[in-house]
Amino acid sequence: MLADKDKVVTFHYTLTNADGEELESSKDRDPMSYLHGANNIISGLEKAMQGHAIGDEFSVTVEPAEAYGERVEDNIQRVPLKRLKGLGKIKVGQVLNLQTNKGPVQVTVVKMGRFNVDVDANHPLAGETLTFEVEITEIREASTEETGHGHVHGPGGHQHN
Ligand code: ZN
Numbered sequence: 001m002l003a004d005k006d007k008v009v010t011f012h013y014t015l016t017n018a019d020g021e022e023l024e025s026s027k028d029r030d031p032m033s034y035l036h037g038a039n040n041i042i043s044g045l046e047k048a049m050q051g052h053a054i055g056d057e058f059s060v061t062v063e064p065a066e067a068y069g070e071r072v073e074d075n076i077q078r079v080p081l082k083r084l085k086g087l088g089k090i091k092v093g094q095v096l097n098l099q100t101n102k103g104p105v106q107v108t109v110v111k112m113g114r115f116n117v118d119v120d121a122n123h124p125l126a127g128e129t130l131t132f133e134v135e136i137t138e139i140r141e142a143s144t145e146e147t148g149h150g151h152v153h154g155p156g157g158h159q160h161n
Pocket of ligand 1: 146149151152153158160
């Protein structure tokens with residue numbers, strides 16, 4: 001079975017930036033699962049996965065446009081603190097997941113005020129050219145429920161509580 005639309009693909013990865021620094025790795029934890037063709041992962045990585053089989057190991061370098069986008073300077077937004085209730089104590093430098101009408105957006109806190117928080121809406125990896133070392137460990141058919149929801153259920157995927 002090959003990575004293709006409506007398949008659940010599970011893989012290990014190591015992510016490095018253009019300087020060769022390791023940013024993230026799944027080596028010491030469970031591999032990651034995603035639903036192919038559902039925009040669950042960055043487009044450059046999904047394209048590279050297409051047509052690969054279980055056991056395949058490969059490396060792909062993804063430009064910002066197909067990763068987390070270019071950095072937009074001055075992309076600072078002011079968010080009322082009351083919108084961040086339930087996120088606990090917030091401090092400068094912290095990365096938050098904000099719920100917006102376009103879905104969850106990752107932002108970095110740059111300034112704390114009494115009633116507002118200024119956040120940098122650039123994704124922390126915006127502007128970075130990223131290299132993924134990938135090893136595909138499993139590919140299976142997605143269930144109708146998974147294709148309906150647009151994400152993977154069970155281990156490595158979305159947990160509905
Ligand atoms: Zn679901």
